[in-house]
Amino acid sequence: MLTSKKIVVCVTGGIAVYKAVALVSKLTQAGADVKVIMTRSAMEFVQPLSFQVMSRNDVYVDTFDEKDSSVIAHINLADWADLVIVAPATANVIGKLANGIADDMVTTTLLATTAKVWIAPAMNVHMYDNAAVKRNIARLSEDGYSFIEPSEGFLACGYVGKGRLEEPENIVKLVEDYFSPKDLPLKGQKVVVTAGPTRERIDPVRFLTNFSSGKMGYAMAEAAANLGADTVLISGPVSIDAPSNVTFVSVESAQGMYDAVVAQFDTASIVIKTAAVADYKPKVVQAQKMKKQPGEATIALERTTDILAELGTRKTNQLLIGFAAETNDVVHYAKGKLEKKNADYIIANDVTEAGSGFGTDTNSVTLVGHNGVEMHFPHLTKKELALQLLQTIIQLEKDGRK
Numbered sequence: 001m002l003t004s005k006k007i008v009v010c011v012t013g014g015i016a017v018y019k020a021v022a023l024v025s026k027l028t029q030a031g032a033d034v035k036v037i038m039t040r041s042a043m044e045f046v047q048p049l050s051f052q053v054m055s056r057n058d059v060y061v062d063t064f065d066e067k068d069s070s071v072i073a074h075i076n077l078a079d080w081a082d083l084v085i086v087a088p089a090t091a092n093v094i095g096k097l098a099n100g101i102a103d104d105m106v107t108t109t110l111l112a113t114t115a116k117v118w119i120a121p122a123m124n125v126h127m128y129d130n131a132a133v134k135r136n137i138a139r140l141s142e143d144g145y146s147f148i149e150p151s152e153g154f155l156a157c158g159y160v161g162k163g164r165l166e167e168p169e170n171i172v173k174l175v176e177d178y179f180s181p182k183d184l185p186l187k188g189q190k191v192v193v194t195a196g197p198t199r200e201r202i203d204p205v206r207f208l209t210n211f212s213s214g215k216m217g218y219a220m221a222e223a224a225a226n227l228g229a230d231t232v233l234i235s236g237p238v239s240i241d242a243p244s245n246v247t248f249v250s251v252e253s254a255q256g257m258y259d260a261v262v263a264q265f266d267t268a269s270i271v272i273k274t275a276a277v278a279d280y281k282p283k284v285v286q287a288q289k290m291k292k293q294p295g296e297a298t299i300a301l302e303r304t305t306d307i308l309a310e311l312g313t314r315k316t317n318q319l320l321i322g323f324a325a326e327t328n329d330v331v332h333y334a335k336g337k338l339e340k341k342n343a344d345y346i347i348a349n350d351v352t353e354a355g356s357g358f359g360t361d362t363n364s365v366t367l368v369g370h371n372g373v374e375m376h377f378p379h380l381t382k383k384e385l386a387l388q389l390l391q392t393i394i395q396l397e398k399d400g401r402k
């Protein structure tokens with residue numbers, strides 16, 4: 001979530017310094033590039049090496065200890081940062097900052113930065129309540145600094161009250177929220193995507209399936225999540241990893257996929273059925289492995305439920321998007337499915353085309369929609385195509401066309 005975000009953590013001297021180690025570790029694990037500046041008092045509690053190991057970066061303490069002669073460290077760090085967090089912030093550093101004092105590496109960097117600065121105080125309850133500290137906090141708030149309020153609880157000094165450094169995981173959540181884009185088009189919407197094949201068991205060792213790799217469906221789920229949707233990916237058995245930003249539901253058969261989709265349907269805004277669902281399943285699943293017999297064998301099949309068609313009869317406000325894997329008259333058949341399944345869009349996939357359809361990393365499709373939309377998308381990677389398809393559909397819906 002924080003990949004490529006540059007965060008400076010200023011650590012000042014209080015017992016909560018040990019929590020700052022956890023904060024730096026969690027920010028780094030979330031993908032941020034973290035650089036730590038410590039005051040000399042902070043070093044009384046924890047050695048710089050702990051922060052160096054957690055951040056995998058040099059730790060800065062002395063303004064005059066220039067590690068790189070081509071730059072001035074405190075200006076360089078101040079310019080580099082996307083966000084500066086002072087944690088724990090002592091009454092002393094709050095007082096210095098409120099009065100424009102810059103007498104060490106932490107305070108010179110704080111005065112030099114134009115990045116957003118968050119201050120997370122941690123101190124004794126009476127110190128936090130002290131009039132001078134309150135005055136300094138009020139002044140810094142007026143100057144545009146933000147505060148992460150301390151929480152209440154047992155303090156190291158033996159008191160119970162307000163003054164504990166906010167828990168590192170809560171600070172990380174605030175940071176993630178700060179950096180998460182606010183104007184994504186699918187924010188607040190739930191998108192359900194199905195992907196992959198289904199398996200229809202014949203006996204304990206055999207099944208009917210198809211060549212779907214899940215790549216197209218997984219790309220649709222990732223694109224929906226990247227556009228801000230709360231995304232649920234319901235997948236048949238595949239050998240690729242689910243995107244990290246979706247809720248993953250694993251299913252095996254058409255019936256399992258039906259149950260999983262229906263369970264999500266009422267709260268969904270958009271359902272995208274990329275899965276290649278079996279149309280038929282064995283009428284009887286043999287309890288024992290079938291033995292070979294001389295001559296031909298016949299397996300009686302029966303229809304599975306058409307999940308998309310079923311959703312088409314149930315839909316209220318949901319936008320229903322299906323795919324259609326075709327080998328001929330692609331657009332003609334896709335339009336038929338649009339009508340028959342009461343879908344809003346069908347993405348028609350000519351699976352005979354080179355570089356398209358099952359298993360490939362690329363695809364080329366035609367989007368057909370109610371009210372006559374028919375748009376061709378030439379070969380693109382499945383990831384790029386997924387994003388373009390969703391952005392197009394979002395725009396079409398915005399324009400009031402389908």
Ligand code: PMT
Binds near residue numbers: 214274279359
């Ligand atoms: O997974 P990949 O290797 O990346 O390949 C991608 C893909 C080729 C599987 C994909 O692009 C695709 O075309 N998916 C739809 C395949 C398919 O089953 O098409 P269909 O024409 O048989 O079905 C039409 C629609 O009805 C689909 O949205 C399908 O999910 C749905 N359906 C079909 C049968 C059924 N019992 N229930 C359904 O919901």
